[in-house]
Amino acid sequence: MSRLNYLLVALLSTVTLGACTTAQPDHCAVNLRGNLGTAMNTAETKLASGCEYHFNSYFNSLLTIAEANPDTDNKMLFSDHLMRVNDMGVISRRQAEGLYNRYFNIKFVSLQGDYNTCSQTCPVRSQVMSDMQAELHDKELGLMRASADAASFYRADTLLKETDLVLEATCRACSAGKTQ
């Protein structure tokens, strides 16, 4: 066998082996589209069959679908979906609540705590306000664009402004108390 033939055989082998390794389809990769309820079912099927680590990308895809098809029922569909995913053990109850409230509730998950405001919130007030601002963007997606619920989004926006005002006054009062 000539040297050229050896090279051809080696090249052919490499190509064949490469084809074997890349031909394996990604079981979890799925292009969610169309009806939101159907897409949720598809996502849940995937999550139940070993694709738990794709939950975030599925959830974002579902939000994109909802945004393209805004409906007041969408927040209910997401609530049900998150509860089913919680029941499947893919995410915890706390995660489910966090996601639902972040996108579909007026209240801010960024403003939570069990200690007094002076000690817990005031030292990190600017960070809390920054987190709430970021959360408002998610509420805009969840409430206004996906659920067609502009009134709730505006209420969340007002709540953010009121919180800013009240925290500014309260934290200034807390600070004045320390210096006295």
Added chain:
Amino acid sequence: MLPRKFTTTRPSDLIYAVTLLALLTLGAPGASAGVSGPVVRLFPTTVLEDIRETGQVAEDMENNLQEVITRLDMQEQLYTESLCQGADGDQGCDRIAKQLGATYLEMLDIMSDRLPEMERAVNNTRNSLESRLRQELGQRTTPTTLQNALLGESGSAKEAERPALRGRSGVRLSDRFKQYYNLVSTNREGASKSLAVVASDIYLDMDEAAHLIAATQEEIGRAALMEQLNQSFGMITPEMAAVVGGVKEILFGESMAENAIAAPPYAIGETDFVSPLAM
């Protein structure tokens, strides 16, 4: 958002002090509060009394300045209608300018006399509110309960029931304090969600007004000196006109500012979905 800090370096800063004082003291709630949320005692009788007294002091100051400001307006109108602007050397115009300057000094004197009392009243209101805010919202409230209080337990307060945030109102300063007083005296045992905003609003206004009154007092002496020098030359400076405008704005709400466009009304439908995941 209004500026929080104010420093004075030039005589003309009095204009800014007065104007900012107007902006800060005229911010106020505009409607009565709702009736839900935990009871937070932000407005006990002592705070109410401080607010009432500040309104009384403001009214006294208005009454003292009303006549002199009216006279200033008339003199300024005469000066303008006589085409005195730029008419250097005209004896009649010089006389009007000197009269106007003298009235301006009179106004500064009255302000100088009245501002210490105003400062004391504003400081009292600020200090009593500061103490209540620290105790009630700072130490006896968690971030979670604070949010619930602001939103109201039902989360369905109508926009019309909520006090407006800070801004110009276009009403007399004393009337503004009467509004404060009426608002909090009729709702002080409930409606903490709205009263928290009202208390914060008044407190921040009073805190900044106290600083601006102090700065204004410092500048009045300098402005008076400048005007005494101007009297020698019979000049009407743009600063004089601006200071008078600022004082009128503070006391009588004569503001040219346009009202903000109203936000869409808030209303949640009866069939609103409530998720079991909701906070």
